[in-house]
Amino acid sequence: MATAIYVSKVFAIITVTLTVSAIAGIVTMMIVYEAQIAGMDPTPRPTTLPPTTLPTGPPPDMRLPGNLVPKSYKLFLQPHLYPSLNMSDVNATDQINVFTGNSTVFFQCVEKTKTIILHNKNLTLLGLIVTDCDSGKLLPFVKYLQYDDWTDFLEIQMSDALAEGGNYSLFVDFQGEMAEDLEGLYVSTYNEDGLKKFIASTQMEPTSARKVFPCFDEPAMKATFDVTIIHRQPTIALGNWPKSGSRLLDDDWSATTFFATKLMSTYLLAFSVSEFPYTENPKPNVNGVKIKTYARKELIEAGHAVYATNIADKLLNYYVKLFNITYPLQKLDQFVVPEHRAAAMENWGLIMYDESAVLFDSKTSGQRQKEWIVEIVAHELAHQWFGNLVTMRWWNDIWLNEGFATYMANLGLAQEEPTWNMKQMNEMRQRQNAFEVDALNSSHPLSSPAVDIQDPGQIDEMFSSISYLKGGAVLRMLEDFMTESSFQKGIKMYLKAFQYNSVETHDLWEYMQKVTSTFIDSDYNGVYDIPEVMNTWTQQIGYPIITINTSNGEVYQKQFTQDLSIESGYVWQIPIRVMSETANPSFVLLTDVRMENFISNGGKWILANINATGYYRVNYDPENWKRLLDQLESNPNAIPLMNRGQLIDDAFHLTRAKMVNVTLGLNTTRFLQNDTACLPWSTAIQNLNYFVEMFDRSLVYGPMQAYMRKLVTPLYMHFKDYTDNSTIPIELYQQNQLNAINVACSNGLPECEIMAVKMFRNWMKNETYNSIHPNLRPAIYCQALAAGGDMEWDFAWRKYQECTISPDKHLLAHALSCTKKIWLLNRLLEYTLDPEKIRKADVFETIMNVGANAVGQGLAWNFIRAHWETFHEEYVFYSRIFIFIICIIPVKLVADSLRQFQVLQNATSNMLMNQAIEQTQANNQWVKENKQTVLEWFLAETGSEEWYST
Known part of the structure; x- marks a missing residue:
């Protein structure tokens, strides 16, 4: 951590001791003030508690018992953070990263009990009061226990049992420490006007609300929240719901209160304290919602948040119309923090974004950044219905949140920016990425049994490509199966029925079945049983491969895995649409392992x-x-665009599963010499990159590069005039121009390398004017540093340090990892240990980028192993490391090395680590079996067999 804002536990205790009188006075004043407003006596401050007992063993269950149901919370929080410090001041390190507060949770007892169990993590409890709300009496308790394990249970043992049907409240006075760990209530910093500025903001999902206040921290335990934030002047406080009032307490402190929220889960609670200005939509949108985007002053003044504000306005209107359910607030705040654990978080009414996700500068940002902004904003706004309004009952069904948000974001992208043609690109990319993980035996079902997802580590693992990408793909399949109109009707019914409530997967199928009962397909004799069909897709891991024999019309299905010798016995109900060279698409539902006489092709494809x-x-x-x-x-256009990509992806993966000869996948790329469409090219590049990763240090690499140059040259020449003049073609082709540059340069096409280095050096000569078109910068930066040396790298690093605009900073960060110089990659990895050089939110991305570089694979792997304890201790969401291990592990690494690391880190049950080991084993075996055949194919395609044999 940066020394300027690091607060040790010892220092925190000293600070609290020195300021306890002031803190207690302010909190007491707030309680009295609120009580005067309400016309009630103030809540008495609790007495000091006896020492906490730490049980040595866990309670019987990792879940809350469910005998107490929260109804509402009244929450006062006071971050003691100074909003800015002059770093030239000798006292500049005296920052106070402490927060204090008190909360009252009102709950009902639904089953007689002598214990109150809720969640608390890392909070120091100063006092407790239990009240019988029906009688107004204070209730005595024997003691409280704080479990020192992953349950984070706070157990209060009562002197007398709470009565079934009784209404009670628990008041807790507490204090905590704000860290830079991007969890709970955390601190972010930035520099402005010669000062170091500090922000307090929150990230509660999935299990960090308990780090901010004691609560029933499970998604189904929805309640209303009445929040007051006490904050230093001149900061402003934002919360989920609109402000109900703001007032000065003294010369230093203000108090901001918010209207009580509607019923929602604890993980959606959010607030921020900052000095951020905002940009807003000029007038409330057609639904009466005022949209504001808050960010650093220089970003707002430069207009970098305008596009995100405008697109949020359009998308919110679209979703309201699509779902036919009004957005329940009159405001939507978008808060752009310098550091966020993810790209964004969908907190109701106060969406948090990382700067890299939503800022756009027309002078420096390219088309891809615009696409990313729409995709992210659309995803988070979709959550306002799918997740916030209707919430999964437990984390095993997180796909009901994330799968729907992924699916709906693609609809929003197509609706608001149709000329970009990005819906199909996204759907194909998401489907393919989900397939990669879901082909592993260590994958997980979309809807896992709730008993299998218990502790926070298991919950973290559910935030996977399966939940997000497979979830979205399965919903897209269901829409096609039901028809768009029936699917949308079912969604509206589902949202209406469960608003402000929580659901399980079977609830969704119930409402889809209600719609389907009125819809009978002419090709199917009867009514579809939606639960029966869809349970095969959500309750089983993996997905099927169907094999069609066109000579006799027989169709077979089997689970597709890396090792097809394994018989899972899984059977899916598969909706299949088929067309032929001479016939329009027809439909069939494959419900068994085998079906005969499905189709006759008459010698046509x-x-x-x-x-x-x-x-x-x-x-x-x-x-x-x-x-x-x-x-x-x-004539490739005779095949639908999506299927041109599908055929390439299927063929390559069939070769990896040993179902067909390895040359089939390679043969599917030949037609690309005559195709300029982005989707099949992007699919081919992704699959050919696998070959690059497998053979980058073998005899195959040279002939493979020769083939790639041959394949990409027509595409590169198609765009050459645009590229050389640093201009772009129409929107439909912009992404493929980047594909052409990246493939051509990385495979040694001389014209491309010369062009990239020349453009970059022109910028180096005239630093004040960057003539490289913003759309081309991701490719030009990377390829120039790959082809260049120390001079280019040092220039890019200096520009990275100077850059204050996060999206531009990300482009430079990626480019720095493209170098082929080992010592420069090592330097970049070492910089990740210093948050003054590379911020914590970018550490894992930097390591992954280095690992994605063939030269850097081993470096990144060794770096993670060498610094594992640092990542484990300082990054709460450390299980993300396993995701990056999967991305960067050297394919030639023996699985035994991974297993040793797994055992050493006590991660034998970690799903992501098991996936890494399984993938490594499959990779190594595939290389061993196919190296010679692949070499011969590339030699034949490039006409270099004779030369190569000499």
Whole structure:
């Protein structure tokens, strides 16, 4: 941590001791003030508590017992943070990273009990009061216990039992410490006008509300929240709901109160304290909602938050109309923090964003940044209904939040920016990324049994590509299966029925079935049983591969895994749409392992999974594969765009599963010499990158690069005039221009390398004017540093340090990891240990970027192992490290090395680590079996067999 804001426990105790009188006075004053407003006697301050007992063993269950149901919270919080410090002042390190507060939770007892159990983590409790709200009497308790394990249980043992049906309250006075760990109530910093500025903001999801105040911290335990924030002047406080009042307490402190929220989960509670200004939509949108985006002063003044504000306005209107449910607030605040654990968090009415997610500068930001902003804002706004209004009952069903937000974000993107043609790109990319993980035996179901997801580590693991991306893909398949109109009708009914409540997966199917009962497909004899069909997709891991024999019409299904010798016995109900060279699409539901006489092709090609709406892969007999490949090479436009990408992705992964010869996947790329569409090119690049990773240090690499140059040269020349003049084609082709540059330069096409270095050096010569088009900068920066040396790297690092605009900073950060110089990559990794050089929120991304570089794979892996304890201790959400291990582990690393690391770190049950080991084993075996065949194919395609043999 930075020494300027680091507060040790000893220092915190000293600070609290020195300021306890002032703190107590302010809190007491607030209690009295609130009581005067309410016309009630003030709540008495509790007496000092006896020492906490730390049980040595956990309670019987990791979940709250459910015998107490929270109804509402009244919460006072006071961050003692100074909003700014002059770093030239000798006392500049005397920052106070302490917060104090008190909370009253009102709850009902639904089952007689002598214990009150709720959550508390790392808070020092100064006093407790239990009150019988029905009689007004204070109730004595024997003691309280704070469990020192992952339950984070606070157990209060009462002298007498609480009565079933009784209404009670628990008042707790507490204090805590704000850290820079991006969890709970945390601190962020930035520099402005010669001062170091400090922000207090929150990140409660999934289990960090308990770090801010004692609470029933489970998503189904919804309640209303009445919040008051006491904050230093001249800061402002924001909360979930609109402000009900703000007043001065003295010369130093203000108090801001907020209207009570509607019923919501603890993980959605949010507030911030800052000096941020804002930009806003000129007038309330058509639904009467005022939208404001808060960010650092220089960003607001430069207009960098305007686009995010405007797009939020449009998207909110779209979702209100789509769901036919009014957004329940009259305001929507977007708060842009310098550091956030994720890209964003959907807190109701106060969405938190990382700066890299939503800032746009027309002079420096490219098209991809705009696309990213729409995608992120659309995702978080979709959560205002899916997650906030209707919440999963437990974290095992987090896909009901994240899968829907992913799916709906694609709809929002297509609605508000249709010319970008990004919906199909996103859907294909998300589907393919989900497939990668879901083909592993260590994957998890979309809806895992609740008993399997208990502790915070297991909960963290549910925030995976399965929940987000497979969830969205399965919903897209269901929409195609039901038809769009029926699907949307079912969604509206589901949201209406469960608003302000919590759900499980079967609740969604129940309402989809209500719609389906009125819809009978002419190709199907009867009514679809939605739960029966969809449970096969949510309760089982993985996905199927269907194999179609076009000579006899037989269709088979089997789970697709890296090792197809494993028989899982899983059977899916698979909606299949098929077209042929001469026939329009038709539909069938495959409900068994095998189906006969499905289709007759009459010697023409057939194509299954039209537009890749189904979450499954398809294999054909060799004759049909040949006919499809011939069609792609003669006229690719005869195959739907999504299916051109699907055929490439399926073929490559069938080769990895040893279902077809490895050359089939490579053969599907030949037609790209005559195709300029982005989607199939992006799919091919992703799959060819796997070959690069597998063979980057072998004899295969040279011929492979030669083939890649041959393949990409027509595409690069297609864009060459635009690229050389640092301009871009129409929106439809912008992404593929970047593809052309990256593939051409990274595979040694001389024209490309010369162009990239020249453009970058022109910027180096004239630092005040960067003539590289913003759209091209991601590719040019990276390729220039890859082809260049120390001079280019040092310049980029200096620009990175000088840059204060986060999206631009991210471009430079990625470029720094593109160098081929080992000592420069090592320097970059070492910089991640210093938050003054690389902020904590960017550490893992930096390590991943280095690991994605073939030169840096081993460096990144060794760095993680060497500094594991640092990451483990300082990063609360450390399980993210396992995700990055999967991305960066050297493919030639023996699985035994990973297992040793796993055992050493006590992570034998960690799902992500098991996935890394499984993937490594599969990679190593695949390379061993296919190296020679792949080498011969590349040699033949480049006409270099004779040269290579010499």
